Amino acid sequence: xxxxxxxxxxxxxxxxxxxxxxxxxxxxxxxxxxxxxxxxxxxxxxxxxxxxxxxxxxxxxxxxxxxxxxxxxxxxxxxxxxxxxxxxxxxxxxxxxxxxxxxxxxxxxxxxxxxxxxxxxxxxxxxxxxxxxxxxxxxxxxxxxxxxxxxxxxxxxxxxxxxxxxxxxxxxxxxxxxxxxxxxxxxxxxxxxxxxxxxxxxxxxxxxxxxxxxxxxxxxxxxxxxxxxxxxxxxxxxxxxxxxxxxxxxxxxxxxxxxxxxxxxxxxxxxxxxxxxxxxxxxxxxxxxxxxxxxxxxxxxxxxxxxxxxxxxxxxxxxxxxxxxxxxxxxxxxxxxxxxxxxxxxxxxxxxxxxxxxxxxxxxxxxxxxxxxxxxxxxxxxxxxxxxxxxxxxxxxxxxxxxxxxxxxxxxxxxxxxxxxxxxxxxxx
Ligand code: GLV
Ligand code: MN
Ligand code: MN
Numbered sequence: 001x002x003x004x005x006x007x008x009x010x011x012x013x014x015x016x017x018x019x020x021x022x023x024x025x026x027x028x029x030x031x032x033x034x035x036x037x038x039x040x041x042x043x044x045x046x047x048x049x050x051x052x053x054x055x056x057x058x059x060x061x062x063x064x065x066x067x068x069x070x071x072x073x074x075x076x077x078x079x080x081x082x083x084x085x086x087x088x089x090x091x092x093x094x095x096x097x098x099x100x101x102x103x104x105x106x107x108x109x110x111x112x113x114x115x116x117x118x119x120x121x122x123x124x125x126x127x128x129x130x131x132x133x134x135x136x137x138x139x140x141x142x143x144x145x146x147x148x149x150x151x152x153x154x155x156x157x158x159x160x161x162x163x164x165x166x167x168x169x170x171x172x173x174x175x176x177x178x179x180x181x182x183x184x185x186x187x188x189x190x191x192x193x194x195x196x197x198x199x200x201x202x203x204x205x206x207x208x209x210x211x212x213x214x215x216x217x218x219x220x221x222x223x224x225x226x227x228x229x230x231x232x233x234x235x236x237x238x239x240x241x242x243x244x245x246x247x248x249x250x251x252x253x254x255x256x257x258x259x260x261x262x263x264x265x266x267x268x269x270x271x272x273x274x275x276x277x278x279x280x281x282x283x284x285x286x287x288x289x290x291x292x293x294x295x296x297x298x299x300x301x302x303x304x305x306x307x308x309x310x311x312x313x314x315x316x317x318x319x320x321x322x323x324x325x326x327x328x329x330x331x332x333x334x335x336x337x338x339x340x341x342x343x344x345x346x347x348x349x350x351x352x353x354x355x356x357x358x359x360x361x362x363x364x365x366x367x368x369x370x371x372x373x374x375x376x377x378x379x380x381x382x383x384x385x386x387x388x389x390x391x392x393x394x395x396x397x398x399x400x401x402x403x404x405x406x407x408x409x410x411x412x413x414x415x416x417x418x419x420x421x422x423x424x425x426x427x428x429x
Contacts, residue, residue, distance in 0.1 A: 007234070009010055010255075014170075015392045016080075021379065023057050024219040025298045025419050031123060031414050031417070032123065033119055033120060033123045033410075033413055033414055034410040034413055034414070036069065036119045036122075036123075037111055037112065037115055037116065037119055037402065037413065038111075038317045039065070040062060040065065040066070040103070040111070040112035040115050040119065041115070041332040042218060043059075043061045043062035043065060044058030044059070044061075044105065044243075045057070045111075045345070046061065047406060048108045048402075049105075049107075049108035049109055049144060049403070049404030050105050050108070050109050050110065050111055050375060050404070051107050051108060051109065052103065052104050052105045052108075052109075052183065053104060053105070053107070053148070053150045053151040053186065054104055054145060054146035054148075054149075054150065054151045054152065054154070054157065054184070055083070055145075055146075055158070055184040055185060056153070056298055059103065059104050059342065060188060061293075062103050063079075063083075063085050063103060063143065063240070064223055066085055066087065066103060066118065066143055066386075067079075067085060067087065069087075069122070070087030070088075073122070073126055074131075075087050075088055075089060075122075075125070076088060076089060076090055078249070080161075080162070080190065080197065080198040080200065081161070081190060081191070081194040081195055081196075081197040081198045082145050082157065082158045082161035082190075082198035082356065083146070083157075083158060083185070083188065083190055084142055084143065084145050084161070084162060084198060084345050085103075085142070085143040085145075086140045086143075086160040087122060087123075087140060087315060088125065088138070088139050088140025088141055089133065089136070089138065089139050089140070089142075090138060090184055091136070091137030091138030091139070091414055092137065093137050093138065094203055094204070095137065095138075095204075095286075096137055096138030096139055096140070096204045096205060096209045096223075097136050097138070097139045097140075097204065097205065097206060097208070097424055097427060097428070098139075098140055098141075098202055098204040098206070098208075098383070098387075099117075099120045099121035099124065099139075099140070099141040099143060099208050099209070099210075099424075100121060100140075100141050100142030100143065100144060100148070100159075100207065100209060100379060100383075101114045101115075101117020101121070101127065101142075101143070101144070101209050101210065101211060101378070101379060102114035102117070102118070102143060102144045102146075102147030102148070102158070102379060103115060103118055103143045103379065104145065104146050104147055104148050104150070104303040105148060105150075105151060106148050106150055106400055106402045108404055109148075109403070109404070109406070110216075110400075110401060110403055110404055110405065110406025110407070111406065112212045112396075112401075112403070112406050112407070112408050112413070113210075113212060113214065113331065113401055113402065113406060114147060114148075115118065116210060116211065116212055116394070116413055116416065117209050117210045117211045118141055118143045119140035120210040120416050120417035120420060121208075121209075121210060121388060121417075121420060122141050122422040123417045124140060124210075124417045124418070124421035124424065125139060125418070125421075125424075126423065127421040128421060128424060130372060131427075132424065132425050132428055133240070136424070136428055138203060138204070138215055139424075140192065140239075140366045142158075142159075142379075144156070144157075144158035144159045144162065144379045145157055145158030145237050146158055147159070147378070147379055149236070149342070151175045151184070151341060152170070152173040152174070152175055152181045152184075152292065153173065153236060153304070153342035153343065154167075154170050154173060154181065154342075155234065155236060155342070155343040155345070155377060156343070156345065156377065156379060156381070156382050157170070158198075158379070159379035159382040159383055160382050161198035161199070161381075162198055162200060162201055162383070163194050163199065163201045163382055163385065163386050164196075164199030164201065165382075166369070167195055171192050174194070176212060176288075177281050178307035200298070201383060201387060202386075203379070203388045204387055205387060205388070206351075206354060206359075206379060206381040206386065206387055206389065206390075207387055207388075207389040208288045208354075208389070208390055208392070208418045208420060208424070208427075209378055209379060209380040209389075209390075209391045209392070209425055210391070210392045210393075210394070210395045210396075210407070210417065210420045211376075211378060211391060211392070211393055212376075212393065212394055212395075212401065212408045212418075213372075213374075213393040213394065213395055213396045213398065213399075213400035213401075214224055214375075214376045214396050214397025214402070214406075215399045215400075215401070216321065216374060216396075216398070217370075217372050217399075218370070218372070218393060218394070218395040218396075219395045219396070219397065219398070219399060220399075221370055222368060223368050223369055223370045223393070223395070223417065224366045224368045224369065224395065224412060224415055225362040225365065225366055225369040225370075225392060225393070225394060225415060225419055226370060226371070226372050226392070226393030226394070227355060227359045227362055227369060227370070227371045227372070227390075227392065227393075228350060228355075228358075228372065228373065228374050228380075228390065228391035228392070228393055229349065229350060229355060229359050229371050229373050230310060230312045230347065230348060230349040230350060230373040230374070231310075231347060231348050231350075231373070231374045231376075231377065231378060231380065231384075232281075232308040232309060232315075232347055232373070232374065232375050232376075232377070233306075233308060233309055233310070233318075233344075233346050233347035233348075234306065234307075234308050234314035234343060234344070234345045234377045235306070235308070235315070235318050235319060235322075235341070235343070235344050235345075236304065236305070236306050236341070236342035236343040236344070237304065237305040237307075237319075237322065237339055237340065237341055237342060238304055238334050238339070238340040238342050239266070239302065239303050239304070239305055239337065239338070239339050239340075240262075240300065240301070240302045240327060240337070240338045240339075240340075241259045241262045241263055241266075241298055241300070241302075241326075241330060241333075241336070241337050242259055242299065242300050242303045242335060242336045242337075243256070243257030243258055243259040243262065243297070243298065243300075243301075243333065243334065243335045244256075244257040244297065244299055245290070245291055245296055245297055245298065245299030246295075246296070246297045246299075246384035247295070247296070247297070248293075248295040248296055248297055251297055256297050257297075257335055258297050258298055258333065259289070259290075259298045259299055259300050260289050260298035260301045261288075261298075261333060262301060262329050262330055262333040262335045263287060263301035263303055263329060265304075265329045265333070266284070266303070266305070266325065266329050267325055269307070269325050269329065270282040270284065270305060270307070270325065273321065273322075273425065274282035274307070274415045275354075277314075279309055279310055279311055280307065280308070280309050280314060280318070280337070281307065281308045281309075281375065282305065282306070282308075282322075283305070283306045283307075284303050284304065284305055284306075285304055285306060286302075286303060286304045287301065287302070287303040288301070288302040288303070288400075289301050289302075290302075307322055307323060308375065309347070310347050310348065310375075311347070312347050315346065315347050316376065319341075319344075321395070323339055326339060329355065335418065345377060345381055345382065348380075348381045348384050348385065350380075350384060350389055350390045350391065351384070351388035351389055351390060353388065354388045354389065354390040355371075355390045357390070357423055357427060358391075358392055358419070358423050359371070359428050360426065361419050361422035361423040361425075361426055362392070362419045362422075363399065364422050365415060365418055365422065366415065369377075372393070374391065374393070376401070376411075378391065390423075392416055392418040392419050392420055392423070393410060393416075394408055394413065395409070397409070397414055398406055
């Protein structure tokens with residue numbers, strides 16, 4: 001009771017029947033799911049983790065393997081104009097069940113983020129009884145393209161195309177090598193102009209996503225399953241501060257217009273902003289300095305800013321607050337600043353009815369489950385604006401994610417897939 005009360009205060013979550021003494025670990029049979037997770041990890045896998053960014057060879061090979069695996073278990077496979085992969089059973093009508101997640105990764109990522117949702121759904125679908133499967137009509141698992149947005153800052157690209165968002169403004173986005181998104185897609189045989197053809201959310205009646213928690217809450221509570229109630233809003237910005245490249249030894253300190261000094265101050269102040277207020281996170285995850293010489297005053301500093309808030313009012317203010325900080329620092333450092341919005345995804349509260357169904361399904365498997373919000377973005381936050389949506393979380397060891405050290409116990413992976421299967425069964429009952 002004590003740890004539950006603490007966690008409820010710290011994370012603003014509601015704990016439902018968390019039985020810390022009586023965990024079902026050990027009674028969960030392992031399935032082919034874990035072997036499949038290992039196989040998938042080989043695509044783009046290296047000593048430092050797994051890297052499968054959008055439109056890369058590694059992601060393409062992973063998608064091909066996924067389709068091969070799907071065909072191997074007797075399911076239909078298809079792709080859409082956004083590069084999303086679907087594995088499932090076709091059917092008619094508009095009330096199909098969509099499951100899904102993503103197969104792309106961050107640089108040097110782990111083997112569970114996204115992969116568990118796709119492969120767990122594949123096995124959940126296989127586990128459905130024939131009667132349930134027939135009632136489902138159309139049922140599929142989607143491996144959405146470019147959830148992470150690593151290469152072009154185009155987070156949740158595939159799911160946004162799937163719900164019919166207008167993505168026209170992304171056509172000219174460039175990666176670090178100067179390749180545009182349009183060119184990267186063309187290299188894989190996709191035409192940016194045909195993205196509109198990916199809009200298909202109306203064919204489905206609900207969406208369910210299994211995912212690792214990517215945080216410490218479940219593990220600390222001794223919970224085996226999380227029932228996700230909501231997702232934070234995400235705002236991504238590309239910032240460029242420009243000063244003047246000059247000689248590092250001859251330019252007096254007070255006359256320098258050092259772009260990196262401005263960037264460094266911004267990093268510190270954004271961190272302070274988020275530290276001072278519960279419910280806000282801020283991250284500068286990439287930085288590039290030009291011309292990049294040890295004896296040259298930095299003339300240009302480019303960096304990304306990712307800020308998040310769960311509360312809609314707090315989220316609405318983030319853009320202005322960040323820009324105010326950047327402009328003030330630029331003014332004080334004699335720099336110019338240019339800010340480009342990369343992505344903006346509003347916070348989302350999941351469908352209350354479907355969340356209840358997930359909770360009941362989780363409780364069929366274990367009493368060690370709890371409700372919690374997600375601090376990570378997911379395709380569910382895009383699809384969930386159009387059809388009833390809910391998510392199942394399983395614990396991440398040590399709360400580590402977006403890292404090669406990401407780990408979720410095989411028994412928990414399996415349990416997540418079973419909760420998903422039970423949820424589908426209830427939805428179709
Ligand atoms: C997706 O993984 C995100 O939360 O950035
Ligand atoms: Mn991720
Ligand atoms: Mn993910």
